Amino acid sequence: MKIGIYGGAFDPFHNGHLSMIRGAIASKKVDRVIVIPTGMPCFKPSRKVTLSPYRYYMVKAALKDEPKCEVCDIEQVFGKPSYTVDTLKNLREQKVVSDKDELFLMCGSDILFEYESWYHPDEILEYATLLCALRPGIDEGQARNQAAHLEEVFGKKVKFFKIDGIEVASSKIRRDGDFGDVCDVVKEFIEDHDLYSEDSPLMNVSDDMYKTLMQHCFTLFHEMSGKRLLHSMNVCVVSTRYAMRFGADPDKCALAGLLHDCAKELPEKQQIELSAKIIHGYIPGKQILHSPAGAVYAKEHYGVEDQEVLDAIQFHTIGREVMTITDKIVYLADKIEPSRHFDDLSEIRRLAETDLDGALIECYCAIRESFAEKGQEIHEDTKKSLKYLLEHRGK
Numbered sequence: 001m002k003i004g005i006y007g008g009a010f011d012p013f014h015n016g017h018l019s020m021i022r023g024a025i026a027s028k029k030v031d032r033v034i035v036i037p038t039g040m041p042c043f044k045p046s047r048k049v050t051l052s053p054y055r056y057y058m059v060k061a062a063l064k065d066e067p068k069c070e071v072c073d074i075e076q077v078f079g080k081p082s083y084t085v086d087t088l089k090n091l092r093e094q095k096v097v098s099d100k101d102e103l104f105l106m107c108g109s110d111i112l113f114e115y116e117s118w119y120h121p122d123e124i125l126e127y128a129t130l131l132c133a134l135r136p137g138i139d140e141g142q143a144r145n146q147a148a149h150l151e152e153v154f155g156k157k158v159k160f161f162k163i164d165g166i167e168v169a170s171s172k173i174r175r176d177g178d179f180g181d182v183c184d185v186v187k188e189f190i191e192d193h194d195l196y197s198e199d200s201p202l203m204n205v206s207d208d209m210y211k212t213l214m215q216h217c218f219t220l221f222h223e224m225s226g227k228r229l230l231h232s233m234n235v236c237v238v239s240t241r242y243a244m245r246f247g248a249d250p251d252k253c254a255l256a257g258l259l260h261d262c263a264k265e266l267p268e269k270q271q272i273e274l275s276a277k278i279i280h281g282y283i284p285g286k287q288i289l290h291s292p293a294g295a296v297y298a299k300e301h302y303g304v305e306d307q308e309v310l311d312a313i314q315f316h317t318i319g320r321e322v323m324t325i326t327d328k329i330v331y332l333a334d335k336i337e338p339s340r341h342f343d344d345l346s347e348i349r350r351l352a353e354t355d356l357d358g359a360l361i362e363c364y365c366a367i368r369e370s371f372a373e374k375g376q377e378i379h380e381d382t383k384k385s386l387k388y389l390l391e392h393r394g395k
């Protein structure tokens with residue numbers, strides 16, 4: 001089978017990317033396309049690139065109904081920069097493609113002019129043939145001349161295919177905040193995850209913490225469903241934003257936010273065993289169990305030593321009588337991060353703009369109300385936390 005390999009940061013995935021994929025298949029130069037969102041940026045951890053699970057799942061959502069096309073997670077690995085030559089080698093070694101498959105590295109015509117400066121350009125061509133898109137408006141003669149030059153240097157054929165559509169650049173979309181050239185699914189994804197927000201909260205965490213968050217994202221990617229991971233990343237970002245807003249430590253809030261549900265998808269038996277290490281004498285209810293279990297798992301599996309972070313994870317479901325600022329922030333971010341659509345969260349979100357305790361009280365009351373509608377009562381610890389907040393409000 002002839003397989004097109006199409007890699008990129010896809011930050012965001014836009015209509016120009018879509019026209020590359022569709023054009024390659026329509027040209028019949030390839031039978032299908034494997035799309036590979038980059039994982040680690042090639043050089044030092046860059047905050048200018050959106051965290052990779054966001055980009056991976058954005059591309060997945062955009063292409064879920066696209067025929068003859070699949071999204072591959074082969075670059076979602078920490079610590080290894082995403083060099084094209086390594087990715088191609090790994091595709092073979094990990095049997096994502098078979099030995100019989102012929103690979104075509106899809107690229108825009110601009111790539112032809114920088115190709116010689118790529119990392120191991122000769123070796124890349126041992127694995128794949130360059131397949132270059134010719135878009136309306138580009139100088140085709142120049143592109144073909146450059147291709148002839150590369151063919152001479154490397155002794156390998158360069159192939160072409162024609163595509164429709166205009167030139168679109170992700171960097172321009174990000175800079176202008178104009179999402180006219182992204183499909184509706186991607187627009188919805190960007191909104192649900194508040195990507196490309198002006199305040200970019202993660203710019204405020206320390207370099208070391210940013211590296212740690214990236215590392216944990218890659219681990220969580222392989223341990224958690226996409227939905228849970230995206231929710232966790234949202235909680236991480238919102239918690240960091242609130243840390244800046246309310247004078248808390250952004251590193252602690254970001255870390256607790258990212259890991260708050262780290263035990264939620266573990267088998268129940270394991271959650272009970274983990275929880276028993278800090279909760280003695282009884283097993284917490286099913287909805288709550290993952291929070292004490294998560295605190296232990298974060299310590300044992302993710303190496304978190306900071307008790308304030310571990311506490312915020314432990315108390316994110318029901319609260320506790322006296323909440324730290326980190327507890328409050330993570331609790332609230334978990335309930336109102338942008339992909340949360342249940343109930344009407346507008347009043348809590350509005351309060352969270354300026355008044356952390358006010359937002360928390362509103363949130364507790366909304367939960368108490370929804371429990372009451374089902375004939376249930378909120379947890380004793382939540383009641384204590386609410387009472388304490390009301391009594392100490394403004395003091």
Ligand SMILES: [Fe+2]
Pocket residue numbers: 260261264290316317
């Ligand atoms: Fe949770």
Ligand SMILES: [Fe+2]
Pocket residue numbers: 231235260261334
């Ligand atoms: Fe959560």
